[in-house]
Amino acid sequence: MRATPEHELVERCRQGDEAAFRELVEQYKGLVFALTARSVADRARAEDLAQEVFLRVHKGLPYFRGEARLSTWIYRIVTNVLSAERPDRTMASLDEVSEGEHLARLQPIANDRAFGDLVLKDRLNKAIQRLPVPYQVLVNGHYLKGLRYEDLAAALDMPMGTVKTHLHRAKRQLRILLETEFR
Amino acid sequence: MRCEHLEPTMEAIADGSQEPGAEDRDHLQTCPVCQSRLARARMIHEWLPLRDVPTPPASFTAGVMARVGRERWRTERVFDLGFNVAIAAGVMLIAGGGAGLAWSLGFLNISIDWAALAVAAGSNLGDRVVPQIQTIGMAAMLLTMTLALWWWAETDSSV
Numbered sequence: 001m002r003a004t005p006e007h008e009l010v011e012r013c014r015q016g017d018e019a020a021f022r023e024l025v026e027q028y029k030g031l032v033f034a035l036t037a038r039s040v041a042d043r044a045r046a047e048d049l050a051q052e053v054f055l056r057v058h059k060g061l062p063y064f065r066g067e068a069r070l071s072t073w074i075y076r077i078v079t080n081v082l083s084a085e086r087p088d089r090t091m092a093s094l095d096e097v098s099e100g101e102h103l104a105r106l107q108p109i110a111n112d113r114a115f116g117d118l119v120l121k122d123r124l125n126k127a128i129q130r131l132p133v134p135y136q137v138l139v140n141g142h143y144l145k146g147l148r149y150e151d152l153a154a155a156l157d158m159p160m161g162t163v164k165t166h167l168h169r170a171k172r173q174l175r176i177l178l179e180t181e182f183r
Numbered sequence: 184m185r186c187e188h189l190e191p192t193m194e195a196i197a198d199g200s201q202e203p204g205a206e207d208r209d210h211l212q213t214c215p216v217c218q219s220r221l222a223r224a225r226m227i228h229e230w231l232p233l234r235d236v237p238t239p240p241a242s243f244t245a246g247v248m249a250r251v252g253r254e255r256w257r258t259e260r261v262f263d264l265g266f267n268v269a270i271a272a273g274v275m276l277i278a279g280g281g282a283g284l285a286w287s288l289g290f291l292n293i294s295i296d297w298a299a300l301a302v303a304a305g306s307n308l309g310d311r312v313v314p315q316i317q318t319i320g321m322a323a324m325l326l327t328m329t330l331a332l333w334w335w336a337e338t339d340s341s342v
Contacts, residue, residue: 021251025244030236037237047246050239054247055254124230143231168194171231175193175223 006070013061025054028074031144035078038140040085041129053081068154075141075155083133120178127177135170142167185210189217197224 009027012020032053037046056077064073128136134156141152153160189210195201203211211217285291312319 018248022244022248025247029239029243029247033239033243034236038234043237046237047240047243050243051247051250055250058251058254120226120230121234124227125234139231143234144236164200168198168200171194171197171224171227172191174227175220178223178227179220 007066010061010064010066010070013058021058024057024070028071029054031071032074032078034144035075035137035140036082038125039082039129039133039136045085049081049085053077056081069151072151072154075137075151079133079137079155082137086133123178124174127174127181130177130181131170131173135166135173138163138167139170139174186214186217190220193217193220193224194228197221197228 009020009024013024029050033046033050036049036053037043040046040049053074057074060073060077064070128139131139138152138156141155142149149160149163152158153163156163156166158166185207189196189203189207192201192203196203211221282291286293
């Protein structure tokens with residue numbers, strides 16, 4: 001079996017090649033930083049967390065067996081780091097908005113013109129930060145280029161069909177948050 | 184009733200992964216609540232890919248490499264300390280074992296009056312320390328300052 005460039009890069013990192021690890025950071029920093037910065041409002045903290053992810057990658061490389069793609073493994077580390085950062089959001093159930101509670105609060109929205117304007121962007125970002133961490137990572141990861149359903153499924157340890165279902169649920173929670181708390 | 188049935192499926196309808204049935208379609212055309220929900224679900228679906236992608240600062244990689252370097256240095260320092268302690272313990276063990284062996288074989292015949300030795304040591308120590316108290320105080324102060332500076336430098340470099 002021929003070694004892929006990814007395997008070769010990992011192997012070089014394992015052998016202590018600093019340039020190889022720098023290359024790895026360069027390759028994945030965009031993805032990692034985007035995920036942390038989209039989950040944590042404070043940019044400096046997001047950078048700190050992104051660096052923490054790479055520190056864990058560096059420590060974990062000797063144990064990385066290459067069964068999953070490197071991006072999947074890194075993605076899983078991002079989820080763990082974000083979960084440690086926000087334990088209040090980690091254990092929140094993926095179905096934390098109870099049906100009865102939601103339906104009772106939900107009111108018809110007749111004229112919400114602001115919903116379509118630029119304010120939505122800000123409200124959407126704030127609402128995403130209120131989601132449980134797995135949902136946050138799912139939404140943020142799915143809408144970033146380069147993360148496939150398969151990667152998300154492997155990183156979150158879920159079947160692919162479940163990922164799609166959870167993505168719908170995450171977006172539903174977003175809609176509920178926007179309807180109720182970020183109006 | 185139809186609203187409650189439709190509500191959990193809004194996101195799937197909005198992104199096109201689920202087609203509403205005939206009854207649901209009729210309901211959607213007449214119910215303002217469901218229309219509003221569907222409009223909002225569609226809006227979210229369209230807006231999510233349009234969000235800005237935050238980019239890391241130019242110094243990001245250098246920052247990671249510096250942290251990795253610091254982490255490696257810390258790990259090596261722990262290993263060094265452990266190694267030195269192990270070596271010292273080993274040397275003491277060998278020396279003690281050798282002395283014990285020599286004593287048990289009769290090569291060493293040491294008899295010590297521990298009480299007299301302690302009294303003499305105490306008296307000697309008092310006689311030597313009291314006249315030098317100022318020098319000892321200064322040395323202690325310098326040592327404390329050095330340790331404090333070292334601690335400060337360590338703390339600062341680990342930020």
